[in-house]
Amino acid sequence: MLQGDFQLPKRNKRTVLVLGLLGVVGLVGLAATVAVGAFVLSAWLGLPLNAFGLNDGPDQPIAFPHTVHVQDMGMDCTFCHRAVTTEAAASVPAVGLCMSCHKVIGDGLPEIEKLRGYHESGRAIDWVRVHRVPDHVHFVHESHVRFFSERDNVPASETCQLCHQDVGSMPKVEQVRSLKMGDCLDCHRENEAPTDCTACHY
Amino acid sequence: MAGEKWGMVIDVDKCIGCQACVVACQAENNIPINTEDLYNQRRAVQWIRIERYWEGEFPDVKARFIPVLCQHCSDAPCEPVCPVFATYHNPEGLNVQVYNRCIGTRFCANNCPYHVRFFNFWEPSWPESLKNQLNPDVTVRSRGIMEKCTFCIQRIRRSTRDAKAEGRGVEDGARELNPACVNACPTDTLFFGDLNDPDSKVARMSAEETGEHGRGYHMLEELGTEPNVLYLKKVDKNAKEASHA
Numbered sequence: 093m094l095q096g097d098f099q100l101p102k103r104n105k106r107t108v109l110v111l112g113l114l115g116v117v118g119l120v121g122l123a124a125t126v127a128v129g130a131f132v133l134s135a136w137l138g139l140p141l142n143a144f145g146l147n148d149g150p151d152q153p154i155a156f157p158h159t160v161h162v163q164d165m166g167m168d169c170t171f172c173h174r175a176v177t178t179e180a181a182a183s184v185p186a187v188g189l190c191m192s193c194h195k196v197i198g199d200g201l202p203e204i205e206k207l208r209g210y211h212e213s214g215r216a217i218d219w220v221r222v223h224r225v226p227d228h229v230h231f232v233h234e235s236h237v238r239f240f241s242e243r244d245n246v247p248a249s250e251t252c253q254l255c256h257q258d259v260g261s262m263p264k265v266e267q268v269r270s271l272k273m274g275d276c277l278d279c280h281r282e283n284e285a286p287t288d289c290t291a292c293h294y
Numbered sequence: 295m296a297g298e299k300w301g302m303v304i305d306v307d308k309c310i311g312c313q314a315c316v317v318a319c320q321a322e323n324n325i326p327i328n329t330e331d332l333y334n335q336r337r338a339v340q341w342i343r344i345e346r347y348w349e350g351e352f353p354d355v356k357a358r359f360i361p362v363l364c365q366h367c368s369d370a371p372c373e374p375v376c377p378v379f380a381t382y383h384n385p386e387g388l389n390v391q392v393y394n395r396c397i398g399t400r401f402c403a404n405n406c407p408y409h410v411r412f413f414n415f416w417e418p419s420w421p422e423s424l425k426n427q428l429n430p431d432v433t434v435r436s437r438g439i440m441e442k443c444t445f446c447i448q449r450i451r452r453s454t455r456d457a458k459a460e461g462r463g464v465e466d467g468a469r470e471l472n473p474a475c476v477n478a479c480p481t482d483t484l485f486f487g488d489l490n491d492p493d494s495k496v497a498r499m500s501a502e503e504t505g506e507h508g509r510g511y512h513m514l515e516e517l518g519t520e521p522n523v524l525y526l527k528k529v530d531k532n533a534k535e536a537s538h539a
Contacts, residue, residue: 180431288380290392
C-alpha cells in the first residue's frame with residue numbers, strides 16, 4: 093500500500109449494522125412522510141389518491157347492487173330517489189318502497205333476507221352516507237336537476253351522472269367528483285349560475 | 295336572484311312589544327337558548343330584539359317599543375373592517391355573513407352602531423328535547439363565528455326556487471318569502487319586500503313616508519349608514535298638540 097492512499101477506516105461489525113439499520117429506518121420514515129403528505133395534499137385539493145382502496149366507497153349495511161337495479165332491471169333513478177326533482181335532498185327510499193318488490197322477489201338471497209329483517213323490525217336501514225357537503229353548504233338537488241334537464245332536454249334521471257357518474261355501473265357507490273367549492277364554482281361559472289356566497293352559504 | 299333590494303319597514307306605532315318576533319327568529323334561525331347567565335355576560339344572541347323605553351314620569355308614564363334588527367346598511371360600517379371578507383354586501387342588497395370565511399376577529403361587531411352582530415363565545419347547545427326542532431335550512435354556527443340577521447335568506451332562497459319551478463314570480467309579501475319575524479308579528483308591525491319593485495308594499499310605504507310629512511326615519515340616520523330598514527315613528531296625539539302649542 094502506498095503512503096497517502098485513501099483508506100476506509102475499518103469499522104467493526106456492530107457499527108456497520110447500526111448504521112445500516114438507521115439508514116433503513118430513515119428511508120422508511122421518508123417514504124411514510126411522502127405517502128402521508130401525498131394523501132393529505134390530494135385529499136385537500138380533490139379526492140384522496142386512488143390507491144390502496146382509499147377512494148373506494150364504504151361498505152353498506154346491505155350490499156345494495158345499483159348494477160342489478162339500474163343496468164339489469166332498467167329502473168329510473170327517480171323511482172327510488174323520489175324527492176330529487178322536488179326537494180333539496182335526493183332522499184333514500186324507505187324500506188317500504190323496497191318491500192313493494194322484495195316481498196316476492198329474491199327469496200333466499202342473504203341480502204334480501206337482511207332487508208326483510210329490517211322491514212319486520214320496523215327499523216330504518218342505517219346507510220353509510222357517500223356524498224356529503226359540509227353543514228354550511230346548502231346544495232339543492234331540485235334546481236340542479238331542473239337546470240340540466242332543461243338545458244340538455246333530457247329526463248331528470250340522465251342529469252345525475254354529471255356529478256355522480258354512472259352509479260348504475262358501480263357495484264359499490266363511491267364518490268367520483270371532489271364536490272369541493274372549486275368544483276362547484278367551476279361549474280357555476282361555466283353555466284352562468286350565481287356565484288354569490290349566499291347562493292349556497294347561509 | 296338579481297335586481298332585488300330586500301328591505302323592511304317597521305311601523306313602531308303598531309308595536310306592542312310582545313316579543314313574538316324574537317321567539318320566531320330564535321326558532322327559525324337555530325339560535326341557542328339565551329340563559330340569564332349569558333345575559334349577564336352580555337353574550338346573549340338575539341338577531342332581533344325589542345328595545346323598551348319609558349317616557350314620562352309615573353303615573354303619566356308610557357312604554358315605547360322599538361324592534362331592532364340588522365339594518366342591512368347600504369354603507370355598512372361592519373363590512374370594510376373584516377380582514378377576510380366574511381361580511382360583504384351581496385347583489386340583493388343584503389349585508390351577508392359568510393360563516394365559513396369568518397375567523398372571529400369581532401371587528402365587525404365593534405364597528406356596528408346598532409349592536410346587532412353576535413359572536414359565538416361557546417359551542418351552541420340545545421336541550422335534548424329541542425334537538426329535533428333545528429331548522430335544516432340554516433347552518434348551526436359553531437364557536438368563534440360571528441352571526442347576525444340574514445333577513446331569513448333561507449326563506450328567500452326557497453321561495454324564489456319554488457316560484458321558479460312553478461314558472462311564476464315571488465308574490466310580494468308572501469308568507470313563504472317573509473322572514474320569520476314578519477310572519478310572527480300579530481299587529482302587522484313589520485313589512486318585508488323588494489325595495490326595487492315600485493309596486494311592492496315596502497317600496498310604496500317608504501315612498502309615502504319618507505317625504506316631509508311622512509313618519510319614516512332611519513335608525514341613527516346621522517351616521518350615514520343608509521339602512522334598508524325604515525322605521526315609521528309613533529303617532530302621538532298629545533305630542534302633536536304639544537308641538538302646536
